[in-house]
Amino acid sequence: xxxxxDASICAGFGVCLGLSPEVFELHEDGYxxxxxxxxxxxxxxxxxxxxxxxxSGAISISEDx
Numbered sequence: 010x011x012x013x014x015d016a017s018i019c020a021g022f023g024v025c026l027g028l029s030p031e032v033f034e035l036h037e038d039g040y041x042x043x044x045x046x047x048x049x050x051x052x053x054x055x056x057x058x059x060x061x062x063x064x065s066g067a068i069s070i071s072e073d074x
Contacts, residue, residue, distance in 0.1 A: 010053050011071045012060070014041045019067035025059040032056055041067065 012032065014025070021039040025032075032045045032052055048056050060068040 010056065011047055011073050012043055012056050013046065013069050013071075014043055015067045015069065016040055018065050020065040022064045024062050024064060025068060028059040028062065029055045033059065 014033070019040045021035070021041070023035060023041070025041050026035055029048075029052060032043065032048050032055075034042050034044050036042050045052075057070065060070050
């Protein structure tokens with residue numbers, strides 16, 4: 010799994026950070042950044058949850074190996 014945040018779409022709600030602070034962080038401008046682009050298996054479910062709950066739809070996930 011690979012995860013990314015589209016900075017042009019992110020509105021800085023912070024839902025992702027609240028769900029998975031291991032994978033996401035907020036930049037000094039208040040928008041989300043990905044800390045771990047390829048999260049370990051044990052975090053995949055919460056990363057999917059963050060993507061599904063992102064109000065602006067800025068988080069994308071690919072299944073590339």
